[in-house]
Amino acid sequence: MACHLSVSKTIIHNWIKQDKLRPHTNAIKPALTELNKLARLKWCLTQLQPSITQGKVQFHGMHNIVHIDEKWFYMTKTSDRYYLLPDEDEPYRSCKSKRYITKVMFMCVVSMPQFDSEGQPTYDGKVGIFPFTESVPAQNKSKNRDRGTLETKPIKALNKEVVRGCIIHKIIPAIKAKWPDWASKEIYIQQDNATPHITAKDPEFQGYTVMQHEKPCRNMDELVENICKAYEELTPQTLNRVFLSLQACLTQILQFREDNSYKVPHMNKDRLERTGDYPMC
Incomplete structure (x- = not known):
């Protein structure tokens, strides 16, 4: 980007800190057919309770x-990072092939x-x-164990x-x-x-x-x-967060008409947990 814009990398970094540029990591998502989308929608609907509570439709507990x-x-990993003392020897790792x-x-x-x-x-x-x-x-004897x-x-x-x-x-x-x-x-x-x-x-x-x-x-x-x-x-609390995120994603699927182009919603779980408003599924 710095090359195409004819600026230094430091300027690009400053623009990011000033919110003039927004880094984005893009992941490839599975392509969905119309039948796939319909099946996703049907499954999401089966997770909804038939009644309305406080003006909202709630999900089943999934218990x-x-x-x-x-x-x-x-x-x-093929590459790893270590922090060593000045006179500490660098670790040596080896295998027959990185592919295996x-x-x-x-x-x-x-x-x-x-x-x-x-x-x-x-x-x-x-x-x-x-x-x-x-x-x-x-199959064979080695210095670490017998055959x-x-x-x-x-x-x-x-x-x-x-x-x-x-x-x-x-x-x-x-x-x-x-x-x-x-x-x-x-x-x-x-x-x-x-x-x-x-x-x-x-x-x-x-x-x-x-x-x-x-x-x-x-x-x-x-x-x-x-x-x-x-x-x-x-922890059970961390696992509970996973199920909360699952239900939030189900809501997004219904709102986006079965597509998977939605963003995982941020619920600010840490704040909810501090204020005592954290929902237990």
Whole structure:
């Protein structure tokens, strides 16, 4: 920009500080067909309560919806920043190829946290986080371990059957174990993919309706431990903010006629929390 405007970079920086220029990071969004937009609109409408309270239509509490989503976590980044003492040695990191940094996929499961009249959490909403890893015997001997020692390795063939097995054998038992006794037993599992990992007709899925952390790690076990610890550090208040943002986005979708060109609204949650006006979903 400085080159095209024939000015220095310092001037560009000053213009930004003076609000004469506004930096903007633009992310590519998925293209939506008319059928996609219609499906989004129908789903948003199902989340609305049929009654009007204080002149407004409220969303359902979403207390019986469990959201599952997967995410890749990498052992390290190709480039990282360190702050060293003047005489401290620079860290040396290496791998066979930058294109093949070790990574593992986790399935995260959360639901709406619930609070009592004093704002104290009665259910934190965290069902669990599950890594797609397996223990395999080492093929060769090294200075770190003997041949045959069990090592934690990421599952390479992440197909539909592997994900289905995680849902049936890990996620559903975790929901049953952690779900509050006083909560609704009509539970919906909201999957992220357009094509669900598992369908409601699956015989082992009856009763359920389909709907890094920056800590250093040197091996797969430490990566899994760091991710799980970061998940445990997630507070119910932070998770509640996520669901508030979800409902705000649903409102924007309805106002923008199912399109995804809307901006995520800023609710100034910090101020609402300080003044005691912070809504609990």
